[in-house]
């Protein structure tokens with residue numbers, strides 16, 4: 001399960017411990033990602049997992065990808081601050097729930113803001129992968145709503161899963177390639193690919209400008225799954 005973004009105001013009794021293990025990975029071209037493997041204490045993260053698993057109004061929508069209808073291969077739920085433009089991807093417009101409906105999500109958001117000083121996240125896409133067959137296909141988080149240089153924070157819960165980032169080919173379609181099975185989606189030996197194993201309770205931040213030596217980020221040119 002992952003939150004594309006924000007948990008407990010004091011998730012770890014010793015915040016310095018988190019910071020020490022933080023990794024900043026240079027992707028080249030001025031882009032960096034930050035990875036905090038122990039963003040949330042192990043037991044706290046399991047409490048969050050159980051809450052989210054049981055209390056989020058998960059849905060599994062039908063998407064329209066390359067002219068075909070297909071069931072999104074994961075459950076989802078969307079939370080957004082009031083006044084944001086609608087999120088629409090692959091012909092689907094999720095209902096925007098209010099942060100006020102889920103106080104725990106606000107706690108996660110506060111913790112992310114503390115870990116990434118200067119960040120101000122305003123929407124959250126929750127994804128639940130029910131087993132090894134659920135996945136997210138190659139895509140860029142480049143919806144207009146996110147602006148020219150999207151900043152994304154992802155908090156993961158449950159089983160470890162691989163997360164891949166690669167440079168986007170300019171000719172590739174912008175749509176998510178959710179309909180392709182994982183085996184056909186990527187050759188792991190490809191150059192310019194970066195792999196992260198997202199641990200239970202970890203935080204991954206992309207497109208976060210102050211991570212780069214110069215405040216440049218090219219997340220719009222990156223895609224991931």
Ligand SMILES: O=C(O)CCC(=O)C(=O)O
Nearest residue numbers: 002004125127136141154
């Ligand atoms: O679940 C994840 O870690 C990634 C999900 C994702 O990339 C997305 O919803 O845009």
Ligand SMILES: [Fe+2]
Nearest residue numbers: 139140141224
């Ligand atoms: Fe994404």
